[in-house]
Amino acid sequence: xxxxxxxxxxxxxxxxxxxxxxxxxxxxxxxxxxxxxxxxxxxxxxxxxxxxxxxxxxxxxxxxxxxxxxxxxxxxxxxxxxxxxxxxxxxxxxxxxxxxxxxxxxxxxxxxxxxxxxxxxxxxxxxxxxxxxxxxxxxxxxxxxxxxxxxxxxxxxxxxxxxxxxxxxxxxxxxxxxxxxxxxxxxxxxxxxxxxxxxxxxxxxxxxxxxxxxxxxxxxxxxxxxxxxxxxxxxxxx
Amino acid sequence: xxxxxxxxxxxxxxxxxxxxxxxxxxxxxxxxxxxxxxxxxxxxxxxxxxxxxxxxxxxxxxxxxxxxxxxxxxxxxxxxxxxxxxxxxxxxxxxxxxxxxxxxxxxxxxxxxxxxxxxxxxxxxxxxxxxxxxxxxxxxxxxxxxxxxxxxxxxxxxxxxxxxxxxxxxxxxxxxxxxxxxxxxxxxxxxxxxxxxxxxxxxxxxxxxxxxxxxxxxxxxxxxxxxxxxxxxxxxxxxxxxxxxxxxx
Numbered sequence: 478x479x480x481x482x483x484x485x486x487x488x489x490x491x492x493x494x495x496x497x498x499x500x501x502x503x504x505x506x507x508x509x510x511x512x513x514x515x516x517x518x519x520x521x522x523x524x525x526x527x528x529x530x531x532x533x534x535x536x537x538x539x540x541x542x543x544x545x546x547x548x549x550x551x552x553x554x555x556x557x558x559x560x561x562x563x564x565x566x567x568x569x570x571x572x573x574x575x576x577x578x579x580x581x582x583x584x585x586x587x588x589x590x591x592x593x594x595x596x597x598x599x600x601x602x603x604x605x606x607x608x609x610x611x612x613x614x615x616x617x618x619x620x621x622x623x624x625x626x627x628x629x630x631x632x633x634x635x636x637x638x639x640x641x642x643x644x645x646x647x648x649x650x651x652x653x654x655x656x657x658x659x660x661x662x663x664x665x666x667x668x669x670x671x672x673x674x675x676x677x678x679x680x681x682x683x684x685x686x687x688x689x690x691x692x693x694x695x696x697x698x699x700x701x702x703x704x705x706x707x708x709x710x711x712x713x714x715x
Numbered sequence: 716x717x718x719x720x721x722x723x724x725x726x727x728x729x730x731x732x733x734x735x736x737x738x739x740x741x742x743x744x745x746x747x748x749x750x751x752x753x754x755x756x757x758x759x760x761x762x763x764x765x766x767x768x769x770x771x772x773x774x775x776x777x778x779x780x781x782x783x784x785x786x787x788x789x790x791x792x793x794x795x796x797x798x799x800x801x802x803x804x805x806x807x808x809x810x811x812x813x814x815x816x817x818x819x820x821x822x823x824x825x826x827x828x829x830x831x832x833x834x835x836x837x838x839x840x841x842x843x844x845x846x847x848x849x850x851x852x853x854x855x856x857x858x859x860x861x862x863x864x865x866x867x868x869x870x871x872x873x874x875x876x877x878x879x880x881x882x883x884x885x886x887x888x889x890x891x892x893x894x895x896x897x898x899x900x901x902x903x904x905x906x907x908x909x910x911x912x913x914x915x916x917x918x919x920x921x922x923x924x925x926x927x928x929x930x931x932x933x934x935x936x937x938x939x940x941x942x943x944x945x946x947x948x949x950x951x952x953x954x955x956x957x958x959x960x961x962x963x964x
Contacts, residue, residue, distance in 0.1 A: 609801065609803060609805045610805060610807065612763075612768055612801070612805065613801065613805035613806075613807070614807075614818075615768065615790075615794065616766050616768060616794055616798070616799045616868075617794065617795075617798075617818065617819035617823065617867070617868070617871065618791045618792070618794040618795040618819055618823040618871065619791070619818070619819065619822060619823060620791055623822050623823075627807075627818060627822060628807055631809050632807075632808065632809050635809065
């Protein structure tokens with residue numbers, strides 16, 4: 478049986494932790510950056526996908542089919558595979574700088590896959606708005622686009638904030654996958670330090686940094702869920 | 716006088732179920748017409764077809780001289796002229812009472828916010844909602860919500876207002892305040908079509924009462940005749956059931 482002092486030395490070496498932490502935090506800035514630029518793009522693309530899928534205009538049927546195929550394919554393949562495929566593949570076809578950056582295409586891969594997941598969240602929200610709300614809006618002479626914008630989406634988005642946050646927590650962690658194609662973000666920096674010192678403490682340090690972000694985000698999600706439940710007025714059954 | 720509304724042989728199916736069967740009726744401007752009949756007789760569907768929320772399978776509907784059910788007619792301008800109030804209010808829960816009432820004014824008619832709000836405030840105050848401008852629908856009683864819904868429909872100043880069982884979802888003590896609003900509308904020039912289970916009210920307010928059965932008008936006439944001396948056997952049976960259940964006062 479491994480002895481506790483060995484475990485402690487290998488995973489919880491305080492000196493190593495203190496030594497690595499500045500480098501880890503510095504590398505983490507890249508994770509935050511990737512997260513910060515992919516998130517708005519994901520939300521925007523996902524919302525467009527959800528609206529396109531919900532369109533009732535028969536002329537737009539091919540668009541609906543495209544969106545369904547897109548979400549099926551993007552969600553049906555592991556994120557890491559898309560990151561390899563797009564992040565390594567696209568720069569490899571001979572693009573000039575700065576368009577051959579793995580960081581760019583890795584982010585694109587993340588964005589494409591997550592937009593498919595998030596689109597489904599938005600779609601669930603749009604579907605949850607009762608048909609009578611559309612009827613009321615249309616009966617006032619609002620067009621279907623105006624109905625979507627003023628009546629359906631505001632209610633739909635409010636309802637999906639908690640599951641949306643859930644996907645954002647997920648994304649925040651999956652940003653680390655981009656390290657596998659080169660960019661030195663926190664996970665990769667931790668790997669470098671681990672090899673240098675032959676000690677796993679840098680990984681533990683990286684885990685702590687992630688937890689420092691994801692746990693508050695998760696609590697915020699829970700709080701939003703509770704508030705949403707209270708707002709919609711359904712009182713708890715004992 | 717030309718008809719405000721003219722329905723000719725209107726037929727509507729839901730799947731194999733024929734909900735409206737060759738229904739025809741003409742309504743004069745300013746007339747108040749009530750549709751009574753058992754649940755499933757087609758009252759609600761009829762009103763929804765007139766507002767173009769449902770498409771009809773056969774026949775035609777004219778608003779003044781315009782055939783509104785013809786393929787290619789833009790529904791939105793028609794709906795500005797034909798308002799509808801729903802049984803379940805269908806207020807927008809994420810908007811204040813005031814915004815519920817101004818939405819169509821600013822977005823459909825292109826009124827400025829100030830203009831729209833002044834119209835809405837006047838209407839809401841007229842229906843006893845002056846202290847509710849900033850309230851959200853969940854905070855209102857059913858009667859208040861339905862009055863807001865009526866104000867919302869009236870904001871566009873429609874020529875025809877369709878009232879679809881507007882008191883059916885209300886507690887009995889709240890029915891009166893909503894019916895008072897409808898009483899006030901009568902004679903203002905607006906054409907009113909009601910689907911209703913409030914027989915006493917239909918008798919009081921209507922210029923004409925139509926009894927619907929199996930998707931068609933089985934009998935129509937002056938309210939005193941329909942309620943006092945119904946000719947069709949189905950009308951007689953329906954009214955007998957209503958009287959037995961204590962709904963006709």
